[in-house]
Amino acid sequence: MTTTTDIDFAAREALRLLGPDPENWVFDQPGIDHNVTIVVGSGSGSTFAFALRRAGIGGVTVIDEAEDEAHAGVWLTRARMKKLRTPKNLPGPELGIPALSFQAWYEARHGAEAYAAIDRIPRVLWAEYLSWYRHFLNIPVRYQTKLIRIEPDVGFLRLHLEVNGVRQVETTRKIIFANGVAGTGGANIPPVLASLPRQLYAHTSELINFSELRGKTVAVLGAAASAFDAAGVALESGAKAVHLFARRSQIASLPVIRVRGYPGAYYNYAQLPDAARWFQAWRFNQVGSTPPPDAIARVTAFSHFHLHLSATWKSAHNQGDRIVAQVNDDVLEFDFAIAGTGYFVDPTKRPELADFAHHIALWRDRYEPPADQRSEQLSTYPYLGSAHEYQEKVPGTAPYLKDIHVFNPAGFVSFGLPIGDVPSIRRDVPAIVELISHDLFFADWSQHEARITSDNVAPDFESSLYADAVWKKPVKAVVS
Template sequence: MVNIRNLTDLEQQIKEDFTHLNIPKKSWMIPRNHLENEKNHIDVAIIGAGMSGLALSLALYTEGINAIVFDQCKEGEEGPWKNTARMETLRSPKQAIGPALSFPSLTFQAWFKAQFGQEHWELLDKIPRLQWHDYLQWFKKVTQPYILYEHNLIDLNVGEKGSTLYFKNLANGEIQTYMSSHTILAMGIDSFSSPNIPTFMNNVSNHRWEHAYHRSNYHKFKNLDIGVIGYSAGAMDSSATALECGAKSVEILCRCKDFPRVNRGKVAFNSGYLNSYPYWSDQQKWDFNYYLKQERTPAPHGSTLRVSHHKNAYFNFDEHVVSVKEYQNKIHIQTKKHHFIFDYLILATGFSLNWSKYSWLSYIRDHTKQWKDQYISNELPDNSLSQAPYLTTNFEFIAKSKQLDSDFSRLYCFNYSASLSQGPLVGMISGVEHGAPHLAKAISHKIYLDSFDQYINKVKHSEDFELEGNEWEVTLPYVTRQS
């Protein structure tokens, strides 16, 4: 055991841990060029190098599988932490394991203590957002996934032996093609979604409003009256950031009559819930998620206080927006009760599934099942739930046509859109430690079965001799030796 005084010591401990666990595993996969001739044929492609992609790459590595990870961003800019995210700290508890899976020395806690010590750890309440980004960069350095940056997925076609992936190399503009036996879509919360823009914004030019997810410099709000529609965590983060950047006032318009108090999803969170959820019945999954939507999720305690301690922050409840208009360089909002006038408007209205977002996503929509194709609740109808992808317990898409079943079983949804089928095993820091190993083992057994005959032939024709033939001498017959 290494005496850990700094990150160098911790990294040495990680090397020892991997050695003790026989990682990397003994090479068992048949080299790809023995099976296919294509230059760019790979076993596993992970689209997305954020937290989920890193966790999955590590989980596959522990199974003896080396994946190639693709991300459209430049190195060091993965995930939302340095751009669209505006929270001061993460919502998850500081003890969250996240992408570290079952490796104690890879956790945020180990990384933090190695630099700042036990005393500072005890004083820490939540994980600072930018510090989490730094941790993930370090995690990437020590786990060493193979990542191709500035590769934007522009199309895919699914076939019997996997998916043909088309990328635009953003560094040089070239179109590059890869054939992947197994492809995992792990691009984060906005993988299949777009910002939800209410219909009352249809005829309003975008000069004086934006969605909370928009990459924007909030210093432009200095000395301005800002309106925020919504009461989510994102609404609190945007409101607080605007106030901290010098906004003259922030009016928060909430259609609810009061804030929800209990985070029901957080209360449900435990190992039994995570391990069992994929095996719940369709009705159980639907009913529970419908219940969570109706109960609504409160903004975190700290995020709300971050807003309310500003005297120029105003919470307006039971305000249902009727119309939004731009007039004389101002935004005019008419609710059922009042008329508001702002210099600028921020929509903290969440995300909605957008199957038309990319051509490859439309292709998946047209050929695979959504929940509406498999289960419909007449008692608890919900359009957004009905459009979610309907997946197997191993995150696989399911083809609408039985003839394509085996093709789409090699394409996996490892992002927030899988939550109705899989629960919080993906897209949540506290859930990915369960989801990544689950999917890695599923892919491992499929890779073996895909080439079953070749693997068994290797066993039958092995010349890995246990005995060389010189370890003993042939004796004379027993009867002869008795005379």
């Protein structure tokens, strides 16, 4: 079996053969601190940093409000699945360099047979791989740096930050939001729970002290993967009983998104007519998000797990330190409730976008669906451009929006996949980097024109190299 040193050698050798990183070709601009700011140094954020470096784009900074690497991202904090939900062999952060892939990393540590034996990637090992990727590629992340507000200006964006608790302002030409499921909205808290005292419920996006649920009766609202994952951890942590409530009459089991993964649909999806993209998003909402079979098996292994189908909570109130809920015709009591009810997407609800959110084009501004396909939930998704950039609601009113790229689930209606997850990396990271390269080059075209027209370069050789070979017409001898 190879060793950790071997995989580092193999990856280093792959980068050597690829050639050195191009020099930064982007001209410095007075008063501009960064060319690109990446918000959140997760796996996606690190991937963008590497891709931009390979495109010769310097002046890139990665910011993350987490305290440190151990608390960053979701894999070691709020994610509770045992394995990733995507196939193990999907192209991801390696960006076409096999030696940087999870498979190469894993096989170096555990062998090819061990990799062949796993069906999906264990969550903790994925986090370990991403940490290796970040450190091996020397991608610095500025932790304890929170984006508070974006203030547009002419030719750049002013970032109001909180750095280690201190407010400061920096400037950037481009922003990439690689900030996860709540990045363009927030946690969806059902109103029936929102009226309860805050200590009696939590959303799956929050850190939950499951040890405090030992011996308690827990309700979980929702029937997608995160709900089953939370129920599983509660049961494994010693909960007395866990009741999971699903609105539908059965758990969604048809993975409608998966059939979009073939190259034709994958690469051309964004060019579909609006009506087709809307229908596919609407259809997914109608069918529902499917939890993996192992997430269901994880909870059904416990006799004190109880599944309630067609069970929408009608009302809930607190009675002392307990929750009293009416579900259909039943009245049930719980010590704690967990909302596995997903997230909403709405740029107008994000404080950092407050200065200009009203200018951002949403799907409701671009497309009117048939009456039987209307969805308030989908209507507030941003209508994104080909490289995930915001679009203007009214052309000419907010040209700076094209400089903000959204690589999070807010791109679902526009691009047809859970954006920010592994399946979207191969297609969308290069597309975003390509447009950023285009915009930065043409914004500075006068300087580039001068550069590429300049003769200010040392000659490859002097004329003396060929002087002796220059043909000279023979001189005819003079006959006396």
